[in-house]
Amino acid sequence: xxxxxxxxxxxxTALRNLQSGLGDLARLQAQATSQRRFAAxxxxxxxxxxxxxxxxxxxxxxxYTRNIDDGLAWLTTVDSAIxxxxxxxxxxxxLTVQGANSGALDATAREAIAVELEAIxxxxxxxxxxxxxGRSVFAGTSEGPAFAADYSFGxxxxxxxxxxxxxxxxxxxxxxxxxxxxDGATSVFALLDSIVADLRSDVNVGPRLAEIDDRLxxxxxxxxxVGARQNQVMRAKEAALxxxxxxxxxxxxVEDIDTVEVLVQLQAQQLVYQSALSxxxxxxxxxLLDFLA
Amino acid sequence: MSTFSGLTTASSAIAAARRGMxxxxxxxxxxxxxxxxxxxxxxxxxGAPSVYGRFATGxxxxxxxxxxxxxxxxxxxLDARVRDTLAASGYWTTRASASAAAEAALAEPTEDGIAxxxxxxxxxxxxxANAPDSTAAAAAVITHAxxxxxxxxxxxxxxxxxxxxxxxxAATTVSxxxxxxxxxxxxxxxxxxxxxxxxxxxxxxxQRNLLAQNLARLSGATGTVEPDGTLTVRIDGNxxxxxxxxxAIVVSGPSxxxxxxxLTLTWATDSAMTVDxxxxxxxxxxxxxxxxxxxxxxxxxxxxxxxxxxxxxASVNAQHQAGVTTDGTPGxxxxxxxxxxxxxxxLGVVPQGRADLAVAAPGGGPLDGxxxxxxxxxxxxxxxxxxxxxxxxxxxxxxxxxxxxxxxxADSGAIAAVSAQQSVAGVxxxxxxxxxxxxxxxxxxxxRVLTAVDEALDVLINRTGLVxx
Numbered sequence: 001x002x003x004x005x006x007x008x009x010x011x012x013t014a015l016r017n018l019q020s021g022l023g024d025l026a027r028l029q030a031q032a033t034s035q036r037r038f039a040a041x042x043x044x045x046x047x048x049x050x051x052x053x054x055x056x057x058x059x060x061x062x063x064y065t066r067n068i069d070d071g072l073a074w075l076t077t078v079d080s081a082i083x084x085x086x087x088x089x090x091x092x093x094x095l096t097v098q099g100a101n102s103g104a105l106d107a108t109a110r111e112a113i114a115v116e117l118e119a120i121x122x123x124x125x126x127x128x129x130x131x132x133x134g135r136s137v138f139a140g141t142s143e144g145p146a147f148a149a150d151y152s153f154g155x156x157x158x159x160x161x162x163x164x165x166x167x168x169x170x171x172x173x174x175x176x177x178x179x180x181x182x183d184g185a186t187s188v189f190a191l192l193d194s195i196v197a198d199l200r201s202d203v204n205v206g207p208r209l210a211e212i213d214d215r216l217x218x219x220x221x222x223x224x225x226v227g228a229r230q231n232q233v234m235r236a237k238e239a240a241l242x243x244x245x246x247x248x249x250x251x252x253x254v255e256d257i258d259t260v261e262v263l264v265q266l267q268a269q270q271l272v273y274q275s276a277l278s279x280x281x282x283x284x285x286x287x288l289l290d291f292l293a
Numbered sequence: 294m295s296t297f298s299g300l301t302t303a304s305s306a307i308a309a310a311r312r313g314m315x316x317x318x319x320x321x322x323x324x325x326x327x328x329x330x331x332x333x334x335x336x337x338x339x340g341a342p343s344v345y346g347r348f349a350t351g352x353x354x355x356x357x358x359x360x361x362x363x364x365x366x367x368x369x370x371l372d373a374r375v376r377d378t379l380a381a382s383g384y385w386t387t388r389a390s391a392s393a394a395a396e397a398a399l400a401e402p403t404e405d406g407i408a409x410x411x412x413x414x415x416x417x418x419x420x421x422a423n424a425p426d427s428t429a430a431a432a433a434v435i436t437h438a439x440x441x442x443x444x445x446x447x448x449x450x451x452x453x454x455x456x457x458x459x460x461x462x463a464a465t466t467v468s469x470x471x472x473x474x475x476x477x478x479x480x481x482x483x484x485x486x487x488x489x490x491x492x493x494x495x496x497x498x499x500q501r502n503l504l505a506q507n508l509a510r511l512s513g514a515t516g517t518v519e520p521d522g523t524l525t526v527r528i529d530g531n532x533x534x535x536x537x538x539x540x541a542i543v544v545s546g547p548s549x550x551x552x553x554x555x556l557t558l559t560w561a562t563d564s565a566m567t568v569d570x571x572x573x574x575x576x577x578x579x580x581x582x583x584x585x586x587x588x589x590x591x592x593x594x595x596x597x598x599x600x601x602x603x604x605x606x607a608s609v610n611a612q613h614q615a616g617v618t619t620d621g622t623p624g625x626x627x628x629x630x631x632x633x634x635x636x637x638x639x640l641g642v643v644p645q646g647r648a649d650l651a652v653a654a655p656g657g658g659p660l661d662g663x664x665x666x667x668x669x670x671x672x673x674x675x676x677x678x679x680x681x682x683x684x685x686x687x688x689x690x691x692x693x694x695x696x697x698x699x700x701x702x703a704d705s706g707a708i709a710a711v712s713a714q715q716s717v718a719g720v721x722x723x724x725x726x727x728x729x730x731x732x733x734x735x736x737x738x739x740x741r742v743l744t745a746v747d748e749a750l751d752v753l754i755n756r757t758g759l760v761x762x
Binding site (some may be wrong): 003004005006007008009012013016040041042043044045048049051052053055056059060062063064066067070133134135140141142143155156158159161162163164167170287288289292 | 324392393396397401402408409411412413415416419420422423424425426619653656657658659660661662663666669672673679682683686687689690691693694697708712713715716717719720721722723724726727730
């Protein structure tokens, strides 16, 4: 042995080893109780840098889920408004066909049809001004209702309401009111009004059926587009759900401990510490004085 | 040879054994004393006087034992190694704990960190993009922006406070170093006097070594033992202690992080003469307090926070100005940075409510959310504030981990050196017990020799020449 061993150096060594054993025990205990692999970035610089990125991505994904839910509410509202409108317009078409039998109808019957058509126009107007949380869903980005009392469309040309559903994808969640219902003199409301006027002045409304069919077709066209976008948003929702699972498992892989592994290590370290304590208690006690008579 | 020389021999043996037991007693008494180095009685055999001429009586035994001194069983090389390793350990430990404290102040990656608040801020813009008419969403954006600015400012203040407290510690350390140096100088004088007057300087040397160790840990000073027993202590190649004289050092420089610049260490006697290569805890503190350009960790983090505040304000303001508010007016600044002082502390939020927020893209209609979406997109943009901050954290984490590694290695070095020193200088109870037994036996044997000589002389003096009485 090169170095001289004294009771003091033994005490110091024992103390140091006990201290480092206790330090390991404390570290494992902190891991086991906090369930976190590291408390400070310096304990795992690469992991910490990943963690920041994953946390940011998780927060974004969570936000996209909120955007998607909001977007779906818009699309559903738009879809049901258009469905109701096509139903109303179908009824208006039936009435117009009835009214076109000019020979079979007297003035009273025509007036009854005209009154019902006026009611349908009012209902259509209400559908066209459907709101969601105070915003008119056919009015795009403009404030106020989509259609004014003079049937003019209040939307801003070329603008649309978009929802961001992922880092690189936005989806339009409104429908252009002018495409669905027309604008001003060419609007469905003006059309119904003029049919009503024709009925009252005993003009044949038969030729108007083509105009109603045109309007119906364009409504169905927009509804098809809305349905396609609804599908798109549903797919985005699934993607966001998948991403949230994937991100969470990435985060867990970087940040969380393997509980079983840490528990086994903790047990092993406890054993090491206890044996160190027991050995120290045996080694440090005796001196020569105990054995001198 | 004198008749009574046997008595003298026995008496010198008794005296030596007793002195030896005294030394053992001193060792045992001081086994727990910090810095104590075990001592041993140095003895030598006294030779016989040379007698020539008529009365020479042939071969003579020696004349007993002489006490030459009390040796201090220290090793100057090991002591010097302890000083060197303590200096390195002090330097790296100071740096590592400053880095760890800076890291803790930033509280990443928890919900109290800046990164989390950045994410919340970007997400709040999305909520506003979904509902540009909602005053609640607008208030949420403004509140999150204010929280973010507050958090950046808080982080800066914590770093700045840490700088100030390190600055105070540096000033305290300098006065400790000066006090230690003058104590070492005093002890040098006392040790020289003791050597001249012939008394034992051992305990004084122990004290001085302990002080020199502390001096090395604080300042990285190196020591050389001179032939006259004094210890010359040098910092940066110049003696801070030489013989019984000590010189003082003074620290000067800016008193706050905002003032910028690093601290300078000079000799009190000549303020133009700087002390550059200072190690130990003071060296570590000066490195921590250095400007960012010289690798100072605190100034570096503070600069990063300023850069984050500037980048955040620039990118958000540029996008905010590209949009229009609900009534169509172009957006103004979103963040303001107070002129003068650090950007991190001067970051403020300009808009007061929904009417001031440029949520819409120009021409997009009053309830357009395109610009809010674009503002939210800054959070995900390459080279944006989020990426910048993530880089800062990663860099700090790597450098803190490296500092901690160096500190732990320097610590192991110091522990090994102290162990080596203690293995030579430390008192071992078993060894002292054996010495005590040996000396006790030697004392008994010497007493027996005395008795034997005494009895022999008794026979000669009292019982001889009595024939026929």
